[in-house]
Amino acid sequence: MSAHAVTASTARTSVRLADGREIIYFDDAPGQDRSTPDRRDLPPYAPAAELRYDVLHGEEVLVAAHRQNRTYQPAPGECPLCPSHGDHLSEIPAADYDVVSFENRFPSLGGPAGGRCEVLCFTSYHDGSFATLPPERLATVGRAWADRTAALAKRPDVEYVFLFENRGAAIGATLPHPHGQIYAFPYVPPTPRRMLAAAERFLEEHGRCLMCEVVAREAAGPRVVAETDGFLAYVPEAARWPYEVYVAPRACVPDLPALDAARRDELMRLYADVLRRFDALYEHPTPYMACWYQAPARTKRDAAHLCARVYTPQRTADKLKFLATSETGGGAYINDVLPDAAAARLRDL
Template sequence: MKKTSTRLADGREILWYDEHPDRDGVVRNAETTHDTRDLPRVVPASQLRYDALAGEWVTIAAHRQDRTYQPPADQCPLCPSRDGRATEVPAPTYDVVAFENRFPSFGSEPGSPPPDVSGPDPVAAAGRCEVVCFTSDHDRSFGRLTPERVRTVLEVWADRTAELGARPGVRYVFPFENRGAEIGVTLAHPHGQVYAYPYVPPFPQRMLAHAAEHLERTGENLFDAELAAERAGERVVVAGEHWTAFVPRAARWPVEVHLYPHRATTDLPALDEAQRAEFPVVYLELLRRLDALYDDELPYVAAWQQAPVRPEDGRDLARLHLRVHTVRRGPGKIKYLAGSESGAGAFISDVMPEAIAARLRELA
């Protein structure tokens, strides 16, 4: 795989990841990837505001109200540029590309300090938001990619984690994919995103706090203990030599599956060759079963949980894993986050995790 960096018309960086550039005669440079559009430069305008009662940062990104929303397929901004129509990807084809989001939740000011002080005044939401397009084929979902392409995407996630994590002010890197209109996806083209946060988000922060308490009390890593218990239990869905996918015993969502590497691994760059080689096989099998659950492509969020950048944020406690969940609780039925979930933060599930795990095993 070859990585090439060029610029879009408004100055945003785009990264090309070509699987076989020598074989296919692909040449990526400023001339062959020239963006012909007349675009204004992206001016970061997001703010961080601290919710003192919840103890959490909230990002205000009002400019995102104007982002592209569910265009028809022939107007998709993530498809290759061709037939005189210029898109976000200035080339007639591509394997995988990553580029700075045109409507970012976080700005890109280099060297901005992280928001350590939780005062009442807004601060600049420094960081970076990238879009990752998995394929140039508008109609090919992640679950129908080839194992080679999934391996390429995994390498891109690892590369972006390492590069963004090295940027000043970044404390947490979060690769994820949203799929399906029911999830809230605004662009149907198969893609994901990578957020480089200037703080550790609430969910991983809470997990790491519990892991620290568990280590102090028992001397063992909480993530490792949970994985060992699940691997020995009845909720395993897919198991390989290096990865296991299971429905957690306290699943919040109607269908929720966690995918862990067996070897204790902090983040995506720390994956070894054996883990990287097996991941496409296990993950594609999991996605096939999820899509077969209701005889339809399942809308989902697939989110990588990994170590924060800083040691003082609990980096050594973290264990890399992927969490996949859907809001669909049955054919034509949606699990809405209503009063208990939205108002009190208390999830109530209508589905037994053991029943979902058994059904997914049957769909092998």
């Protein structure tokens, strides 16, 4: 393991794992010793993802065949995201941690494809969740996300930093430990690319930010879920999923690094509030997907407006919405739940 770098003022420590991958500890407060070495015997890290182009759809496709061998629903006590202890040597060498981000051992990017994939663990507590994190931990996660967004956006092989979380086996999460991922793409992915194109057209035609316009309109309507002075959580008028919420600043902000610490903490508290409402929908934890749309690293930043999106396929307590042929083949989404009713339910929760 190489010498570690510590930034005491921000409680940030960068070290290396046994195979050369970077791991970064983000602590709630400075002063933690993160020099514990990785005692595993691992082969050198060699990402093998390929980036290919689908000429019929005009979209990029990542091919990462090595991911077939990634860890899937490990047995109790064998979680690779729990701290290392005794003979259990995990991806995190430390005996405990607050928030940690490390290069994914089974990445969808890197190597010939360019870019980088990171796993970001929200807590060392295996049975926890993002929604139950205390305020100081929410602040640390927000700081980590802003740090990684800024650092990865500086790489010459990165055009877009995408933060996301998959929670629950129903939507394909392979590890139950509370964590998200960071994909630093060498291109702007199709969905944010379409969103940016719509924002650019609106800016050119009206001279105003499209998301600012949407947030102002939704703030006065029936689909507000929760709000603070600086941010709004709402169900979109044309929601595609049974329960779907956007969380956005009321004023133009391109990405998380553009927020000061106080505003970022305010956003993180509202975001966690939304996740708690999702978890209160049913008697079991609600599976969900959550992602953050930010400005690209270098282009079209003037039209971008930071927002988070949370959505679930759980349409009733015992029924899931599956994306059928109309959605996957035709791109025509059909929602079984009235967005106004979904907003009212989430608001009441």
